[in-house]
Amino acid sequence: ERISGQVELLNDLDALGMDLRQLALVHQVDLNTDGRWWEQEVRQLKRDHDHILETHANEPGIGDLRRVLEARFQQIDSLHQGSLSGVPERDQNKARAAVLKIILQRAEKAVENTARLVHERGLRTQTAALSDHWDHAQVLLVMACLLAVVFAWLVGTNRKLLSESRGHGSLLADAKRKLEQTNRELRETMxxxxxxxxxxxxxxxxxxxxxxxxxxxxxxxxxxxxxxxxxxxxxxxxxxxxxxxxxxxxxxxxxxxxxxxxxxxxxxxxxxxxxxxxxxxxxxxxxxxxxxx
Missing domain, CATH: 1.20.1300 (3 helical TM bundles of succinate and fumarate reductases)
Incomplete structure (x- = not known):
């Protein structure tokens, strides 16, 4: 169950990284078309971010990722809003776009680092634990096989003893029958x-x-x-x-x-x-x- 949760976290982090990469494209589209796609994309990005924090708060690296992304969200939103206000110069918009791209890359890098940390600490630990469990299961399987062999040997020995006991019982019955016959003959002789x-x-x-x-x-x-x-x-x-x-x-x-x-x-x-x-x-x-x- 824990491994499936960590796999889900890696998928969510991968989706969050894609949202960050797409946010740079949305910034350029809004600047060129005076559109309002930015707010919708930012809300979706924050929802994904909040979902990760709520669902996987105890996973390694999530707390650091939260502090980094919250700061980066404020920076990129401030740059975008500054680019849309007034009639800024072309060079200034390029500079802001370059800074926003760098901030998004750093945010994406933080997401990748968190994913790598989850993979290294989480999945590796769980894989090692599963390996230990598997080794333990193999030991138990070997012990069960040995017990099955011992049980089969005991059953075979018990059957052999039972067969010998039946043979001895048959011999005793024959001896008893012969003794009774001898006694009858002796009584008749007497x-x-x-x-x-x-x-x-x-x-x-x-x-x-x-x-x-x-x-x-x-x-x-x-x-x-x-x-x-x-x-x-x-x-x-x-x-x-x-x-x-x-x-x-x-x-x-x-x-x-x-x-x-x-x-x-x-x-x-x-x-x-x-x-x-x-x-x-x-x-x-x-x-x-x-x-x-």
Whole structure:
């Protein structure tokens, strides 16, 4: 806005200079034709002068220009009026015209100096300020470009991290799915193992019951025999059948089919043998089992 105002001032000063140059011609015309163009031209010149002073009072050189032009206006108007009054001599009119021309040239020179001062101080300062603003704008533009690059890099990094996160999430989902499948298979295996153990224990239980029945039948037959040797044979048969029944009993009573409590089995077997053979001697059983598993 300030630059446009100073450009307008330069145009007004240029128009004022043209008015000053035209004023010399108007002076000659009025002298030769007894016309009254001078007053009209002077009023227009003063209006242009006052417009410049009112509109551009704060611009450099305007105050000095005002003092110079006001003095010059009085001088040229006095010379013109003196040339028109009475019947002056031809040489005197030429001298006045020459002086008026010199005064107008000085006034025009003052206008040119003011225009040059406005150009040097005003436009140059504003141009330098605009140059500084442009440099600052370029710096801001470079910074904005750098920020855009950084932002683009951050967006790319964020997308990469997001893609990696999705990949890790997919891997975790696959691992979870495989783990769940393994757990299901393990549960099925455990259930199958438990079912097998229950079935095996049931078989051992039934075999034990069948052996008990066989043992009872053999004892019943033994009671029907009176021969001691035969009874001894029946008794050994009963003992062997009882031992086998005891093995099956300890098997299905055990919590772990792979590990049977041999100590309990041997203790029960010795107790049954002492009962069958009616042994009254007090026995002490010491079992030392060393196995490698």
């Amino acid at each position: 259930l199958s193992k438990e079912e097998k153990e229950v079935m095996i224990k049931e078989i051992h239980h039934r075999v034990k019951n069948n052996l008990q029945i066989v043992k009872s039948l053999v004892r019943f037959q033994m009671d029907q025999v009176e021969d001691p040797d035969v009874r001894e044979l029946f008794n050994e048969c009963i003992t062997r059948v009882g031992a086998m029944a005891l093995v099956h009993e300890q098997t299905y009573l055990s919590k772990d089919l792979a590990n049977i409590d041999v100590r309990t089995y041997l203790d029960q077997l010795v107790r049954d043998l002492t009962h069958v053979y009616s042994i009254d001697t007090r026995l002490q059983l010491d079992v030392d089992i060393r196995t490698h598993t």
